[in-house]
Amino acid sequence: MGRSQNTCGSFDVDTNSMKRDFLIAYDYRMGGIWGLIHARSKEEIEKKYPKLIVVEQRPKFIDDADLRWMRENRYCDIDDAPSGWFLEFAAS
Numbered sequence: 571m572g573r574s575q576n577t578c579g580s581f582d583v584d585t586n587s588m589k590r591d592f593l594i595a596y597d598y599r600m601g602g603i604w605g606l607i608h609a610r611s612k613e614e615i616e617k618k619y620p621k622l623i624v625v626e627q628r629p630k631f632i633d634d635a636d637l638r639w640m641r642e643n644r645y646c647d648i649d650d651a652p653s654g655w656f657l658e659f660a661a662s
Contacts, residue, residue: 589648591641593625593632596659604632605644605655614648621659 589608592615596603605622609615612624628637644655652660 591645593628594619594622595625596622603644603655604636604640605646606637606640607646607648607656609648618648618652618661619656619659620661 587610589610591606591608592612594605594607594615607615607619607622612626615622615624646652646654646656
């Protein structure tokens with residue numbers, strides 16, 4: 571699988587399937603939970619995970635270490651069945 575950095579230098583792009591990592595958040599009004607979804611488009615994520623917000627630009631408070639943590643702990647591919655943390659937010 572070919573991967574390269576996009577122009578932001580923040581998220582991986584899969585050059586074989588034209589998927590890239592999208593930063594997502596779940597806003598629970600007192601704060602938010604952040605993660606990454608590997609997908610082809612924002613719309614694809616919104617359809618499968620309607621409770622999540624796709625964040626277009628990485629906030630300044632999320633640094634590279636945070637992104638690494640998300641890749642290890644809160645990361646999924648849009649084509650995989652929802653599991654773990656993402657199972658709670660999947661469309662029914």
